[in-house]
Amino acid sequence: MTGPVARAAGSLALHHRITADLAARIRSGDWPPGRRIPYEHELMASYGCARATVSKAVQALAAAGLVERRRRAGTFVARPRVQSAVLEIPELQAEISGRGQAYGYELISQQRRRLAPGRPDEARLRPAGAVLEVVCRHLANGAPFAVEERLISLAAAPEARSADFRLTPPGAWLLDHVAWSEAEHRIAAVAADDLTAMRLSLDPGRPCLVLRRWTWRAGEAVTFVRQTFPADAFELVARFAPGGFSQASGLPAVRPD
Template identity: 55%
Template sequence: MSLATDRDKLQSADKPTLYKQIRIDIERRILTGEWPPGHRIPFEHELMSRYGCSRMTVSKALSELAQADLIERRRKAGTFVRRPTFLSAVLKIADIRAEIGALGRSYGYELIQCSRRTANAADRARLGARKTGKVIAIACRHSADDVPFAIEDRLIDLDAVPEAAAADFATEPPGSWLLHHVPWTEAEHSISAVVADEQAAAALDIAIGAPCLVIDRHTWRSARPLTAVRLLYPGESHKLIARFKGG
């Protein structure tokens, strides 16, 4: 859309004030995906030229968009489309060790099993890997004040993360190690509920059949699978909270 078209279209609209027209136009571009998360919004002088208005008018429109969490203004860098808060809540990868510490509780970690093997069909399906390669399979337990907090079942693709072969998962939780050593570009969370079977009940020190919260997560780097993990929490002592604003 040309600058002249932008200006003419807004001026012909039956709206009370120009800054609201500008805000609505930018908001439309963001919500339709025309300007995706991370996209740099034109600089204020560019918007002034585009809409034929003053800097104050542009600034007022951008301020309202920032208050709505649709954009973020970075000093000296410019203004960018912000990832919606509700997406950030879903995609955030938490460090369980840090999470427990933030609760003011003492963190504990126990490695239950760690093995390296050639990926079988189930491993490849779980990771979404097409080729046969090596994986590390890890089972571990996290505790808070000596009370089981979560059990973790993880696969790491060694072809994608070869440095994991030298990691000491007997002392370092795999999630913490990955967050500090392996960059990722995409993640997916799947959240569900199950009842504890005999093995899970024993690991979490809960009754068989007790409700549990399950988080299945996959991470990729440039479309290449890195890791797949299943985290199982006692349902009565764990919950997920996401606070966000509407558009």
């Protein structure tokens, strides 16, 4: 019995406080992917509360995908996925291979430079910071599939200084070197400019899909990437179902085309 509900200082429910505490340690990179977080009974002791309370807190992390729980083993920081299931923006290599096509990659240029504060896209990265600029090209069955222009903040990811992107696409490299993060995507249609058209073997003015993505870690911008696809080569898919609760009726067969 009892349980006078020790109302925490911040007027925030205790289990919310615990969730936020743990999430902060994960997002900051303090607890890297794969690391085991404390057992529930340890968190009970740390926070001085019942097991149901810490359990609720950690289950919220699991529902958000930040951790994975395994019986008898413990709870571990999850490896970041490229995307949630809602907006599928796969790694291009996996996407092309999944189509049964041969994937090709070509580095076009790689250089250090300073940000151009005049460009609004770049302004979201740390102002006046040094960045690594990588321009590359993805091929499917030998045909240009996408051009990628990427900036990596060297302040946020100093390991990139010594990275070599001649063989490894920068997206794949970052997946292994940047912990959990927030991201924003912007998707637009544009007419190919002369340079892009040349790189994609298109006529200038032809429509292209442009995907821009900013990625932050702990509030600091890590990378900005702009990928340009020929209009007929790529289509983004986003599924949305409220609450993934098993529905006996079965989902529609959403696989044609």
